[in-house]
Amino acid sequence: MEQEKKTPILKIEDLKISFTQYDRGMHQTELPVIRSLDVEVCAGEMVAVVGSSGSGKSLLAHGVMGVLPYNASMEGRITYRGEALTEERLRKLRGREIVLVPQSIAYLNPLMKIGSQICKGKKDEAKKRKLRDIFTRYHLKPEVEELYPFELSGGMNRRILISTALIEEPLLVIADEPTPGLDLRMAKRAMEHFRELADLGAAVLVITHDLELALETADRVAVFYAGTTVEEARVSDFASEETLRHPYTKALWRAMPKNGFQFIRGSQPYVKDLPEGCPFAPRCDRCTEKCREGKIPFREVRGGRVRCLDAEERQGEA
Amino acid sequence: MDGRWMICLLKNLLRVFLLLTAVSIVTFWLMKSSPVDPLQANVGQAALGSMSREQVAKLEEYWGVHTPPVEQYLSWAKDFVRGDMGISLLYRQPVTRVIGAKLANSLFLMIFAWVISGILGFALGAAAGMNQGKPVDKLVKGYCLLVSSTPAFWLALLLLMVFGVWLKWFPIGLSVPIGMEAEGVTLADRLYHAVLPALTLSITGVSNIALHTREKMIDICGSDYMLFARMRGERGWRLFKHYGFRNVLLPAITLHFASISEIFGGSVLVEQVFSYPGLGQAAVAAGLGSDLPLLMAITIVSALFVFGGNMVANILYGVVDPRIRRGGAAK
Numbered sequence: 001m002e003q004e005k006k007t008p009i010l011k012i013e014d015l016k017i018s019f020t021q022y023d024r025g026m027h028q029t030e031l032p033v034i035r036s037l038d039v040e041v042c043a044g045e046m047v048a049v050v051g052s053s054g055s056g057k058s059l060l061a062h063g064v065m066g067v068l069p070y071n072a073s074m075e076g077r078i079t080y081r082g083e084a085l086t087e088e089r090l091r092k093l094r095g096r097e098i099v100l101v102p103q104s105i106a107y108l109n110p111l112m113k114i115g116s117q118i119c120k121g122k123k124d125e126a127k128k129r130k131l132r133d134i135f136t137r138y139h140l141k142p143e144v145e146e147l148y149p150f151e152l153s154g155g156m157n158r159r160i161l162i163s164t165a166l167i168e169e170p171l172l173v174i175a176d177e178p179t180p181g182l183d184l185r186m187a188k189r190a191m192e193h194f195r196e197l198a199d200l201g202a203a204v205l206v207i208t209h210d211l212e213l214a215l216e217t218a219d220r221v222a223v224f225y226a227g228t229t230v231e232e233a234r235v236s237d238f239a240s241e242e243t244l245r246h247p248y249t250k251a252l253w254r255a256m257p258k259n260g261f262q263f264i265r266g267s268q269p270y271v272k273d274l275p276e277g278c279p280f281a282p283r284c285d286r287c288t289e290k291c292r293e294g295k296i297p298f299r300e301v302r303g304g305r306v307r308c309l310d311a312e313e314r315q316g317e318a
Numbered sequence: 319m320d321g322r323w324m325i326c327l328l329k330n331l332l333r334v335f336l337l338l339t340a341v342s343i344v345t346f347w348l349m350k351s352s353p354v355d356p357l358q359a360n361v362g363q364a365a366l367g368s369m370s371r372e373q374v375a376k377l378e379e380y381w382g383v384h385t386p387p388v389e390q391y392l393s394w395a396k397d398f399v400r401g402d403m404g405i406s407l408l409y410r411q412p413v414t415r416v417i418g419a420k421l422a423n424s425l426f427l428m429i430f431a432w433v434i435s436g437i438l439g440f441a442l443g444a445a446a447g448m449n450q451g452k453p454v455d456k457l458v459k460g461y462c463l464l465v466s467s468t469p470a471f472w473l474a475l476l477l478l479m480v481f482g483v484w485l486k487w488f489p490i491g492l493s494v495p496i497g498m499e500a501e502g503v504t505l506a507d508r509l510y511h512a513v514l515p516a517l518t519l520s521i522t523g524v525s526n527i528a529l530h531t532r533e534k535m536i537d538i539c540g541s542d543y544m545l546f547a548r549m550r551g552e553r554g555w556r557l558f559k560h561y562g563f564r565n566v567l568l569p570a571i572t573l574h575f576a577s578i579s580e581i582f583g584g585s586v587l588v589e590q591v592f593s594y595p596g597l598g599q600a601a602v603a604a605g606l607g608s609d610l611p612l613l614m615a616i617t618i619v620s621a622l623f624v625f626g627g628n629m630v631a632n633i634l635y636g637v638v639d640p641r642i643r644r645g646g647a648a649k
Contacts, residue, residue, distance in 0.1 A: 065549045070451075095551025107546035111564040111640065120550060121560045148640045164550065 007082045008040040009172050009203035010064070014298075015076035017056070017063050031271050033059055035227040035279070037076070038298050038305065041205050043171070046198040048206045048214035050252075051224030052268060057207045058103075061176040065100050066090045080172070095120075099165040101194075103177045105157050108149040115145025118163050127167070134163045138193075158182075158190045165197070173197050175206045179213060191217040211252055223249045226268050226279035233304040245306035248280045278308070286310045334625055338618055342398075345617045346391050349610055356381035356407075356608035381407065381608060394614065404611035408603060413615045416600065421619070423493050424589070424596030426512055428581050431519030435581075436574045438520070439527025444566055446528065447535020448558055458532065462525035470584045474518045474591035481514060488514045491593035515592045519584050527574060534569045538562055568639055575631035579624040 015037040018030045033056040041047045051057045063074050066087060078085040080093070090098070109117055118134075119127045135142060138159040144152070152160060158178065165173050175194050179187035187210065195217045198204040208214055214221055215238050223231045223246065231246040241259075244250050254262040266283040275281055277292045284291070290309055298307045357366060357377055366374065382390055397404060403413035446458035465473075482490040489495070493511045494503045538544060539562070547561045586598035593599070597616060604613035636642045 062545075067545055067548050091551075091553075094549060100546070100549045102542070102546050102549075107542045109543045109547065109561050109564070111568075112560060120552060121556070148644065150641050151644065 006042055008042045008079075009081055010085075010205065011040040011077075011079040012060075012064070013038055013077040013079070015060070015063065015074070015078065017059050017068065017072055017074050019069075020071045020073070029272075032274075033227055033271055034063070035274070036229070036295070036298070036307075037224070037227070038229045039205070039222040039232065041172070041203040043203050044198055044201050045220070046195055046204040046206060046218045047220045047222060048208055048218040049222045049224055049229075050208055050211045050214050052209055056227045056271075057209070057224060058176055061100055061174050061207055064174060065094060065098070096168050097171045099168050099170040099173055101161050101165050101173060101175045101178060103180055105149045105152060105161065107161075110149055112148075113145065114147050114149065114152070114160060117149075118160070118167050130167060131163075134166050137166075138163065155186070158186070158193065162190075162193050162197075170197070170202050173202050173204045175204065175208075177207060177209070179208060179210055187213055188216070212256060223252065226274060227271060228279050228307060229298065229305075230280060230308065231304065231306045237304060243302075245301050245304055245311045246280075246308045247284045247286055247310070251283075330629060334622070337621060337625055341617055341621045342395070342614055343391070345614055346387070346394075346610070349605075349608070349613060350387050352605075352608075354606060354608050356383065359607055382610070390610075394611065398614075398618075403615045406604075406609055406612040408607050408609040408612065413611050416612060417597070417615055417619060420595065420597045420600045423594065424585055424598060426508070427516045427519060427589075427594070427596060428578075428585055430512070430516040431523055431584075432574075432578065432581050434516075434520040435523025435527055435577075439524045440531050440570050440574075442524065443528035443531025443533075443570075444535050444558070444562065447532040447539065447566070448562055450536050450539065455532070458528060462529045462532075465521060465525040466529065468522070469587075470518060470522045471587040471591050473522060474515070474588050477514050477518055478591065493594055493596075511594075515585075515588050515594050518588050518591075519581060522584055523577065523581060526580065527570075527577060530573050531566060531570050535562060535566050538565045541565075568635060571634050571638065572631045575627040575634070578627035582620050582623060 015034055016032060017034040018032040021029050021031050023029055037056075037060060039047060039049060049057055049060065059068070059072075062068050064078060064085075068074060080089070080098070083089070085093075108114075112121075115131060116123070119131055131145070132142065134140075135144065140156060140159055140163075144156065144160070173194065178190045178194065182190060191206070191213050194204050194206055198219075206214065206218065211221070215235050218235055220232060220234050221238070222229050223233070225248050231244070231249045233244060233249065237243040237245075238253060241250050241253050244253055251264045253259055255264075264283055269275065269279060269282065275292065277290075277294060278284070278287070278296050281287045281291045288309070296307045296309060298305055301311050357374070369377075378384060394404065403417075405411065406413050406416045409416050442458045442462075446455040449455050478490060481487045489511050493508060495507055495511075544557070544561055547557055552561065582598075585596060586601055588594070589596045589598035590602055597619070601613065601616045601620075603609070604616060
């Protein structure tokens with residue numbers, strides 16, 4: 001059942017984002033919030049980047065969109081449709097082919113009406129017609145166009161935010177935490193909206209902390225731990241613990257309510273105190289001396305990718 | 319809706335009443351406890367020495383030296399409430415007429431300075447804030463810091479020296495040409511005489527407005543909605559027009575109306591330097607000459623202006639900001 005290899009819409013390889021900080025006077029320190037992130041999304045596919053809070057997920061979105069703060073620096077390769085996504089290219093594509101759906105309506109201009117905000121102030125007929133289509137699709141009344149963000153009801157927020165993406169011709173949609181503070185039913189609806197975008201042919205990258213929801217809607221899941229992608233797996237791999245590859249993913253799996261609600265000791269290390277080698281090493285029961293030295297390569301194992309030295313040995317057992 | 323307006327109006331009336339009462343009491347008290355002796359200041363030591371006791375007593379009565387302060391204040395307040403501001407002791411004319419003439423002179427200066435500093439300050443501040451850290455920003459910031467650390471009177475002297483004395487482009491003082499009859503003075507003459515003082519007030523006013531606008535703009539540029547707008551491909555002029563401008567306009571309006579007090583304060587010094595016969599100069603003259611009715615009236619007029627400015631800002635805020643306009647109506 002190996003999926004045919006097409007060129008991914010977005011391919012991120014070994015991405016590193018670090019902040020320059022001043023601590024104690026003029027002493028500068030580098031804070032690598034994202035250390036090595038690898039993920040790829042194809043057209044028509046929905047990939048979820050799952051990680052707990054503080055793992056640097058949102059920065060990923062800002063990094064791809066090219067709006068990192070001035071004291072942040074980014075390394076690594078980002079490829080969009082087979083070509084490097086340079087700053088110049090991004091400037092042309094951002095907000096047209098590449099769109100981001102923000103977390104909340106705090107990302108909307110408080111003093112601009114919803115209608116013209118979604119259309120970015122453009123007033124041509126084509127845009128207006130498209131907006132009406134989108135509103136019908138999401139069951140939003142035409143009056144909503146004339147409202148200001150503060151007048152929206154909670155139920156409308158998600159649909160308005162996703163409308164900002166749909167008004168363009170997006171090939172790549174990045175959703176930054178689309179389900180914060182939503183109840184389960186609403187959160188599911190939100191995720192389904194993104195599933196629909198993928199089914200329409202866009203490549204969708206959802207950044208979330210909710211593994212269960214991601215498993216319900218996405219095609220693949222990239223697990224993110226302390227600034228590193230530890231595993232990239234198909235959703236079907238989450239059917240059992242054995243088909244998963246990384247000890248952290250397995251721990252996540254065991255922590256899911258239906259799989260026994262077991263937790264592991266310790267907590268995700270803070271960026272400043274990251275260990276050499278595997279970031280999960282201090283909490284891993286299969287950790288060896290080798291895990292603590294140097295960078296662990298991200299390699300293909302059983303149709304997915306994993307950043308663990310142990311995974312290969314266990315391949316036979318699976 | 320109507321009821322709400324009435325309550326709002328009554329509240330503001332009560333506020334202005336309390337403000338004026340407090341301001342007049344404080345002014346009166348300050349005047350009374352000032353070491354300036356009205357007789358010595360206005361008649362002079364030498365002239366006083368050569369006067370008879372009766373003459374001195376008459377003068378003392380005229381300047382109200384022996385009247386108990388409370389009684390004096392109350393009689394002033396009683397007349398003031400009836401609309402009688404009294405007679406200026408220095409000018410020997412009704413205070414209303416003195417203030418009317420002075421205000422007409424000053425108003426031009428202040429309006430000019432207020433408008434220029436508002437527009438220029440807003441433009442400079444917004445440009446700097448949108449381009450934080452870039453050369454434009456550094457230039458504007460440098461200019462503003464330089465100007466705001468320059469005393470207004472010193473700047474006035476400098477302009478006077480350069481443009482009035484050396485280059486002889488503008489007159490060195492007063493509001494009309496010297497030695498000309500009042501009927502012969504044209505509007506052009508008046509404008510010509512007001513240029514330098516108005517310029518001084520504008521230059522100092524700009525820096526304040528620009529620095530505050532810049533600060534607000536930087537906040538806005540760091541906001542989530544600006545970040546999202548940039549992610550949607552908005553940049554340059556469009557980013558400013560749709561996102562920056564609208565959001566910075568609100569605080570800028572409040573700030574600008576609140577800055578009326580500063581222009582008022584600045585005009586006192588600037589008018590002094592240019593011997594410009596405006597309200598500011600009259601205030602100084604009244605203060606130094608113990609002209610109680612005039613000083614009280616000027617203080618109250620100024621307080622009214624500042625209060626009015628702040629109130630207009632409040633009202634405009636409600637008109638411009640949909641969160642207040644519509645949010646209030648919805649509830």
